Amino acid sequence: MIKIIPGKHLGAFGLMPAAPGTCPECAVDHPPELPHNQQSLFFQYKFFNEHGRWPTWEDAMAHCSEEMKEFWRVELRKRGVEI
Template sequence: MNKRRPIFNPKRARAKTQPDIVVVEKQLQIMPPAPHLCQVCAVAHEPDEAHNPQSFYYQYTFAMQYKRSVTWADAIAHCSEQKQELWIQFLTKLGIDIHSPDIMGGIESKEEMNRRLYGSNSMG
């Protein structure tokens, strides 16, 4: 029996959410996100959730518009005060300054993130 591949493959779909980059007359332009993605950060999330400041699309378009790097404060600015407070508490626990362009707060691994969240004895 011939096995058919599924029409929707989440692993493949994820790769296709990255923005297309086009060079036009020696000027870099970025194509808009697919209609089902957030039009600000090009990531699938609910409208009341934070934008993803790790998104290349968000970083690039934000820098072009505001001439500075995106911060977590920018990514959560449209959220309710309650959601902003939850994000601030979580990011503060990780040692991340929401106003810094260092959106990772110096975290370079999952293990480092777990150490910051759960203490030095965590097993991640």
């Protein structure tokens, strides 16, 4: 039986778990040292459900090394993304 992620801040809304072989936080197949996909709807709703607010890129990078965070900040700014 599939365990639904129960709604905390989403009320009666339940979230299916990420597909096998993908990141359990963002449902994207990425190496663990890289940020979560902040634009993944799964990540956005899972994060909102847990924290009661929508995630930022800083939230997506929270588990990364300082070097990785700085690399992503620079690259995101180059693309016009405000951090």
